[in-house]
Amino acid sequence: MIEEGKIFIGASRNPDDSINKPEYLDLKFGNRHGLVTGATGTGKTVTLQVLAEGFSRAGVPVFAADIKGDLSGIAAKGEPKDFLTKRAEQIGFADYEFDQFPVIFWDLFGEKGHRVRTTIAEMGPLLLARLMDASEPQEGVINIAFKIADQGGLPLLDLKDFSSLLNYMGENASQLSNQYGLISKASVGSIQRALLVLEQQGAEHFFGEPALKITDIMRTSNNGYGQISVLAADKLMMNPRLYATFLLWLLSELFEELPEVGDPEKPKLVFFFDEAHLLFNDAPKVLTERVEQVVRLIRSKGVGVYFVTQNPLDVPETVLAQLGNRAQHALRAYSPREQKAVRTAADTFRANPAFDCATVITNLGTGEALVSTLEAKGAPSIVERTLVRPPSGRVGPVTDAERRQIMDRSPVLGVYDEDVDRESAFELLAARAKKAADAEAAKRAQEEAPQQQGNTTSGWNLPGFGGGNDDDNQGRGQSRGRTSGYQRETVVEAAMKSVARTVATQVGRALVRGILGSLKR
Known part of the structure; x- marks a missing residue:
């Protein structure tokens, strides 16, 4: 049932529950995007794993978020279990065998995978x-x-x-x-x-260097399988806005960096956006327009985008119209909104005269889906009620020890695990602020220098009475000591000065007496 150039999804069923025919996704239309919807517990994660395995086996790299941890099992070889072998027999899948796929684990927090950052x-x-x-x-x-x-x-x-x-x-x-x-x-x-x-x-863990290189999520392994990049998102989901913004950033980077390739024989990369409703919740119009633009134009870059969510109403109509490959699992119709979702999902399929889509959607069992993919000339196929094939990898999570072993032999080991803090705005602005502060201090010192010199000659800046530091006061005291000279006078100098003062006094008195005597006559 495996065909070259196609991904085997499962087998469709007739109204009498007999097997009708195998259902495939043509790799040529893998970049035309897709949608996997359904209520919790209806099998969306297994369908996602089947598609990821199919793309990887065809040599197409895959990026997917692991919300609950279950998708990590794709890195381990599957194990024989009754429900798996029974499903393979039901759809006549004689070629079913177990396999493991090359996986790179990523984690924004660096706990369950290699650190992934941007600036x-x-x-x-x-x-x-x-x-x-x-x-x-x-x-x-x-x-x-x-x-x-x-x-x-x-x-x-x-x-x-x-x-x-x-x-x-x-x-x-x-x-x-x-x-x-x-x-x-x-x-x-x-x-x-x-x-x-x-x-x-x-979010501080997300911003920094080394930033993620797009080429590291577009690798192929030595056996020709496409590397599956699994983002550990169980902790990240505690901040849904950060999760949605990160995945949208990654899509934008792919759109900006990858060259135009038109419609290749198979995609260059397939991107699964789980819990896609988080991207559009309360999103402003400009952001929704950005998503629509990326989804519409990234196809020509060879990238396929597959949204995984519970309800088709979670995706805006402008984006929904771009999704050609669809797998609709069971929906419940208890509320008016759920009933509207059922009608919307049914109306988006190319009708099958053998059954009513709206009725079947509410009656699908676990692992069943209404499947429609693009076929010749890009037209959607008639919707079929399909039993999804069992995956080849493990159904369920890997253990912590297995995860560590996979990370230890990862092709990006040591590339993103250590932070790099090079000179950037923080250091440059701090240096500029210090330089400005030093210049201001120097200017202030120049302005205060003349005032300090004037205070030195005034004679009022005595030690202990303000107007300068102790060193300045000491300097001024030494200056006064040098000009007064009292401590340096000799006895001779003192005697000569005394004689000079006596002579001057006597001469002055004689002059005064002479002047007064002349006035008396």
């Missing part, structure tokens, strides 16, 4: 504002901050770089507002508080 500059103002849930005025300040950093040669690598730049902007808001537009100190303060919240939520 503030690479994240960009739009996604950073989304991450901080910034208001429109705050987003304007963030854009100004990036402009100042670009013009001032200030690399923004981590949170402390951005925080330092915000401090600089707050202290010089008046001057910068004249050049870049209004910079409100209140907005700057709000952004700084949002940064503090991000830091407490663990």
